[in-house]
Amino acid sequence: MKKLNVALVGLGFGGAFAGIYKEHPDVGELTLFDTDSAKAQRVAEHIGGAKIAGSFEEILADPSVDAVHLVTPIPMHADQTVRVLDAGKHCACTVPMATSLEDIQRIVDAKRRSGKNYMMMETTLYTYQFFYASEMKREGKFGKIQFFRGSHYQDMANWPSYWMGLPPMWYGTHAIAPMVAFSDSRICRVNCFGSGTMEPWLREQYGNPFPVESALFEFESGMKGEATRSLFECARVYQEGMFVYGSNACFEWGFGDGSDPYVTVYQQAVEGKRGGRSVVNVTPMPNYHESLPQEIQHFTVGGKFDPLNPQESLKKGIFTEILYHAQFSCALYF
Numbered sequence: 152m153k154k155l156n157v158a159l160v161g162l163g164f165g166g167a168f169a170g171i172y173k174e175h176p177d178v179g180e181l182t183l184f185d186t187d188s189a190k191a192q193r194v195a196e197h198i199g200g201a202k203i204a205g206s207f208e209e210i211l212a213d214p215s216v217d218a219v220h221l222v223t224p225i226p227m228h229a230d231q232t233v234r235v236l237d238a239g240k241h242c243a244c245t246v247p248m249a250t251s252l253e254d255i256q257r258i259v260d261a262k263r264r265s266g267k268n269y270m271m272m273e274t275t276l277y278t279y280q281f282f283y284a285s286e287m288k289r290e291g292k293f294g295k296i297q298f299f300r301g302s303h304y305q306d307m308a309n310w311p312s313y314w315m316g317l318p319p320m321w322y323g324t325h326a327i328a329p330m331v332a333f334s335d336s337r338i339c340r341v342n343c344f345g346s347g348t349m350e351p352w353l354r355e356q357y358g359n360p361f362p363v364e365s366a367l368f369e370f371e372s373g374m375k376g377e378a379t380r381s382l383f384e385c386a387r388v389y390q391e392g393m394f395v396y397g398s399n400a401c402f403e404w405g406f407g408d409g410s411d412p413y414v415t416v417y418q419q420a421v422e423g424k425r426g427g428r429s430v431v432n433v434t435p436m437p438n439y440h441e442s443l444p445q446e447i448q449h450f451t452v453g454g455k456f457d458p459l460n461p462q463e464s465l466k467k468g469i470f471t472e473i474l475y476h477a478q479f480s481c482a483l484y485f
């Protein structure tokens with residue numbers, strides 16, 4: 152199989168993927184670009200060398216580049232995606248895909264026109280928690296799945312200016328995508344409410360008054376789900392959560408992203424006793440490093456990786472970094 156030449160554009164959060172592409176056995180040449188050229192230089196040095204492009208246009212015009220991964224600020228995603236696809240290259244873009252229905256339609260049209268692959272790089276579907284809950288589903292442990300919940304609480308104080316006052320559901324993907332994947336269905340109806348109040352200066356950029364938004368979804372299958380998202384002035388600790396409620400078992404994300412999830416197993420009510428018994432197990436997540444090419448398995452932990460003892464390595468690692476690295480390596484589909 153021909154190796155893919157990949158260009159990585161935007162090297163803030165995006166910088167974390169440079170090493171993964173560099174070591175991925177299916178990737179040929181890696182090109183880096185950031186409008187901050189010193190940052191591109193630093194990232195290239197950190198991974199032991201990569202080609203650095205002088206502009207975005209240079210990448211689009213380079214026939215040797217097969218695929219572009221965009222990790223640039225949110226307001227640029229739609230335009231840059233359309234330009235990558237129209238240049239005849241595969242495009243992966245970090246979340247959110249776009250922030251208006253018109254821009255989403257433009258991307259769908261560009262994808263069809265180009266015949267190239269597009270992927271919105273949703274990360275929650277590559278977490279240990281999602282893998283574990285999917286395994287429970289495959290093994291029928293949930294019984295009948297009755298309800299879903301999703302959450303993403305994050306405080307965006309002091310983040311770059313384009314975040315200030317962003318309507319929470321414009322970046323609802325981490326809270327919603329796991330439910331959609333789990334439902335084997337599609338959302339057909341939604342009721343979303345904004346809640347709370349924000350400082351006046353936070354309302355200026357997008358005209359959004361709400362720090363928190365919460366939505367109830369109906370799936371085509373008839374299932375229902377709920378997702379809540381907060382970005383400002385809400386003290387809740389960080390959580391990108393997925394919650395699955397079944398007749399025999401439930402999966403609930405840990406209280407914070409560094410804590411282990413809760414797996415509840417239901418024991419049927421016995422004759423003469425009111426209600427069944429629910430046994431809650433705080434469950435450490437296994438490392439699913441085997442699903443990755445060997446060369447990049449070590450990115451699944453923040454510290455040293457011992458292939459003979461991945462679970463032990465996992466405990467020593469930096470949990471959030473692990474997730475992102477693992478997720479994106481798995482997402483290298485194109």
Ligand SMILES: NC(=O)c1ccc[n+]([C@@H]2O[C@H](COP(=O)([O-])OP(=O)(O)OC[C@H]3O[C@@H](n4cnc5c(N)ncnc54)[C@H](O)[C@@H]3O)[C@@H](O)[C@H]2O)c1
Pocket residue numbers: 160161162163164165184185186187190207222223224225227245246247272273274311
């Ligand atoms: N889990 C996730 O999926 C996840 C996590 C973090 C961030 N993100 C997404 O990743 C994106 C980047 O996040 P961030 O925190 O690094 O943002 P940031 O604004 O801090 O950094 C963006 C980087 O892109 C560069 N840049 C700006 N304009 C550019 C252009 N025209 N061409 C090339 N480079 C350009 C900047 O110099 C900077 O290095 C955001 O869209 C965010 O939504 C996703």
